[in-house]
Amino acid sequence: xxxxxxxxxxxxxxxxxxxxxxxxxxxxxxxxxxxxxxxxxxxxxxxxxxxxxxxxxxxxxxxxxxxxxxxxxxxxxxxxxxxxxxxxxxxxxxxxxxxxxxxxxxxxxxxxxxxxxx
Amino acid sequence: xxxxxxxxxxxxxxxxxxxxxxxxxxxxxxxxxxxxxxxxxxxxxxxxxxxxxxxxxxxxxxxxxxxxxxxxxxxxxxxxxxxxxxxxxxxxxxxxxxxxxxxxxxxxxxxxxxxxxxxxxxxxxxxxxxxxxxxxxxxxxxxxxxxxxxxxxxxxxxxxxxxxxxxxxxxxxxxxxxxxxxxxxxxxxxxxxxxxxxxxxxxxxxxxxxxxxxxxxxxxxxxxxxxxxxxxxxxxxxxxxxxxxxxxxxxxxxxxxxxxxxxxxxxxxxxxxxxxxxxxxxxxxxxxxxxxxxxxxxxxxxxxxxxxxxxxxxxxxxxxxxxxxxxxxxxxxxxxxxxxxxxxxxxxxxxxxxxxxxxxxxxxxxxxxxxxxxxxxxxxxxxxxxxxxxxxxxxxxxxxxxxxxxxxxxxxxxxxxxxxxxxxxxxxxxxxxxxxxxxxxxxxxxxxxxxxxxxxxxxxxxxxxxxxxxxxxxxxxxxxxxxxxxxxxxxxxxxxx
Amino acid sequence: xxxxxxxxxxxxxxxxxxxxxxxxxxxxxxxxxxxxxxxxxxxxxxxxxxxxxxxxxxxxxxxxxxxxxxxxxxxxxxxxxxxxxxxxxxxxxxxxxxxxxxxxxxxxx
Numbered sequence: 093x094x095x096x097x098x099x100x101x102x103x104x105x106x107x108x109x110x111x112x113x114x115x116x117x118x119x120x121x122x123x124x125x126x127x128x129x130x131x132x133x134x135x136x137x138x139x140x141x142x143x144x145x146x147x148x149x150x151x152x153x154x155x156x157x158x159x160x161x162x163x164x165x166x167x168x169x170x171x172x173x174x175x176x177x178x179x180x181x182x183x184x185x186x187x188x189x190x191x192x193x194x195x196x197x198x199x200x201x202x203x204x205x206x207x208x209x210x
Numbered sequence: 211x212x213x214x215x216x217x218x219x220x221x222x223x224x225x226x227x228x229x230x231x232x233x234x235x236x237x238x239x240x241x242x243x244x245x246x247x248x249x250x251x252x253x254x255x256x257x258x259x260x261x262x263x264x265x266x267x268x269x270x271x272x273x274x275x276x277x278x279x280x281x282x283x284x285x286x287x288x289x290x291x292x293x294x295x296x297x298x299x300x301x302x303x304x305x306x307x308x309x310x311x312x313x314x315x316x317x318x319x320x321x322x323x324x325x326x327x328x329x330x331x332x333x334x335x336x337x338x339x340x341x342x343x344x345x346x347x348x349x350x351x352x353x354x355x356x357x358x359x360x361x362x363x364x365x366x367x368x369x370x371x372x373x374x375x376x377x378x379x380x381x382x383x384x385x386x387x388x389x390x391x392x393x394x395x396x397x398x399x400x401x402x403x404x405x406x407x408x409x410x411x412x413x414x415x416x417x418x419x420x421x422x423x424x425x426x427x428x429x430x431x432x433x434x435x436x437x438x439x440x441x442x443x444x445x446x447x448x449x450x451x452x453x454x455x456x457x458x459x460x461x462x463x464x465x466x467x468x469x470x471x472x473x474x475x476x477x478x479x480x481x482x483x484x485x486x487x488x489x490x491x492x493x494x495x496x497x498x499x500x501x502x503x504x505x506x507x508x509x510x511x512x513x514x515x516x517x518x519x520x521x522x523x524x525x526x527x528x529x530x531x532x533x534x535x536x537x538x539x540x541x542x543x544x545x546x547x548x549x550x551x552x553x554x555x556x557x558x559x560x561x562x563x564x565x566x567x568x569x570x571x572x573x574x575x576x577x578x579x580x581x582x583x584x585x586x587x588x589x590x591x592x593x594x595x596x597x598x599x600x601x602x603x604x605x606x607x608x609x610x611x612x613x614x615x616x617x618x619x620x621x622x623x624x625x626x627x628x629x630x631x632x633x634x635x636x637x638x639x640x641x642x643x644x645x646x647x648x649x650x651x652x653x654x655x656x657x658x659x660x661x662x663x664x665x666x667x668x669x670x671x672x673x674x675x676x677x678x679x680x681x682x683x684x685x686x687x688x689x690x691x692x693x694x695x696x697x698x699x700x701x702x703x704x705x706x707x
Numbered sequence: 708x709x710x711x712x713x714x715x716x717x718x719x720x721x722x723x724x725x726x727x728x729x730x731x732x733x734x735x736x737x738x739x740x741x742x743x744x745x746x747x748x749x750x751x752x753x754x755x756x757x758x759x760x761x762x763x764x765x766x767x768x769x770x771x772x773x774x775x776x777x778x779x780x781x782x783x784x785x786x787x788x789x790x791x792x793x794x795x796x797x798x799x800x801x802x803x804x805x806x807x808x809x810x811x812x813x814x815x816x
Contacts, residue, residue: 413765419751420751
């Protein structure tokens with residue numbers, strides 16, 4: 093096995109946490125899921141803020157993947173992380189909708205710690 | 211397009227489910243192989259010493275071969291494998307040696323993880339037949355994927371939607387969409403790159419028209435393999451391998467993977483040191499070619515031209531040798547989602563065509579239901595039985611490795627016959643439980659029959675996780691009573707699955 | 708696209724069955740034929756080293772094949788679908804014939 097020195101578990105965790113936070117925000121920005129979690133539609137401004145935050149998270153995940161795992165593996169790691177994170181979001185929204193927001197907020201410090209290690 | 215997606219998916223679904231499941235398992239091929247040879251423990255052997263041990267065995271057992279291949283022991287495969295061709299028209303032969311002694315390995319005979327790996331692209335059939343079936347199925351799957359994307363109009367608005375509390379059909383459709391869409395980049399990548407691994411079998415016309423009978427030259431011209439040097443017809447003593455190997459290792463920093471001797475014992479013999487892939491996506495191996503009698507370097511292979519680089523990167527992406535443990539988990543997860551996309555699609559076909567209450571299902575529907583059950587639960591039953599056979603068959607049994615495969619197909623065959631005979635909801639439940647128990651039994655039987663203690667914690671944990679997942683699914687099926695609102699109308703919606 | 712409602716009825720009728728069978732056969736054999744011709748043609752004429760041209764053409768061939776299959780199933784009539792394959796297929800065959808005659812044979816190893 094010939095591992096890239098940078099492709100460490102902490103690098104994957106960083107990408108995963110940022111993807112998760114971003115996708116959670118995008119999920120919350122959607123009317124159907126927002127209503128299931130907060131018992132009401134989001135205001136237009138709130139929905140836009142969540143969408144912007146979500147895309148920023150996804151963009152940050154891409155940047156983090158490319159910086160910590162270089163251009164060779166970064167994009168692969170980013171796609172994989174998006175899939176894993178999206179699966180987590182769908183699982184939470186379907187079975188534990190109230191956990192989505194706290195989990196997304198917890199993901200940010202996790203990302204910070206992982207960034208420190210990566 | 212919906213029509214195309216439905217039918218392309220159905221005809222290819224059963225084969226591709228098997229390909230996805232065994233391919234996903236193959237991400238952990240070396241771990242499976244280690245588990246299946248509990249007698250073998252890692253031993254540090256110098257690559258040069260190991261190469262000479264392999265060559266010594268071949269000198270005795272294959273003195274007239276046209277080429278020797280010595281696959282050196284690695285951490286994830288601590289055995290010395292030797293291969294040889296008696297002539298270019300005969301199939302390759304193989305022997306597994308103990309890396310420490312150079313004698314035939316006394317470990318139990320097993321194909322290990324290679325069994326699932328070869329099944330993944332040859333279905334354990336004659337190679338050409340199996341590869342064509344898998345390749346054609348993968349092409350149809352690619353058509354199903356593209357037509358599925360066109361069909362699914364609400365890809366973004368349904369991105370996170372899994373309505374498990376609505377009708378059974380809605381739940382299966384959402385599960386199909388969610389697993390399909392979330393891992394879509396993986397599905398497209400793995401299907402296309404998988405086809406590329408079989409490219410010259412499926413689409414030989416480019417290489418045939420450009421090379422016209424000299425096809426192997428492609429790999430020489432693209433820098434993937436050294437040119438073949440014909441035998442001189444005069445015998446000559448080759449130099450010892452260890453010093454040549456050491457010189458090659460001085461030039462390349464990657465670990466040495468294999469040593470090849472072409473035309474051994476001939477005056478024109480060559481020695482090729484093949485190294486592991488350097489950091490990067492591409493599946494390419496640096497090589498140093500020596501003249502076996504003078505020790506001069508004939509060629510060095512390393513860099514590739516752009517198209518060959520893209521081609522080998524596709525192979526590398528498919529095999530994911532580059533993935534470390536964390537990324538490997540994500541690849542595995544994506545493989546599971548691919549398998550789930552296919553399985554839910556197959557079930558959805560049957561659920562959507564369930565007859566009205568009281569009406570008897572037609573032959574086609576019964577067949578699809580039986581094949582669904584026999585594939586989706588039959589294959590896991592076969593795999594669990596295969597692992598159990600590895601621990602329970604006597605070590606000294608004749609043709610033991612073949613017997614392990616026989617148990618795999620036997621258990622699967624029984625499960626498939628039961629499924630075809632009674633494709634009901636109750637059979638889903640019972641076979642799900644049977645599969646769960648078989649997987650849960652693997653670590654127990656392993657602990658009782660070997661003395662490796664906690665060496666295989668990861669493998670055992672995976673078996674327990676798969677077993678619990680199957681048990682959870684079977685329990686879900688047995689407790690399912692349909693959605694609350696429709697309960698009166700749909701007494702047992704899953705009976706229709 | 709074949710009529711989906713009719714397909715779901717108990718007896719879709721021989722006319723529809725024949726139409727579906729025709730599309731499947733055209734997609735499989737016609738689609739593969741066009742892809743194979745394109746691969747052979749491009750392998751000879753792409754302006755790069757021979758091994759590079761073969762690699763590029765072979766990588767592209769599967770996209771061409773899938774595109775051709777999708778075309779066969781999305782064309783309004785079977786005749787249009789067949790025409791849509793026959794025209795590029797004929798041109799490719801002509802081009803391939805020219806290329807095979809003009810491109811010198813493999814240099815000796």
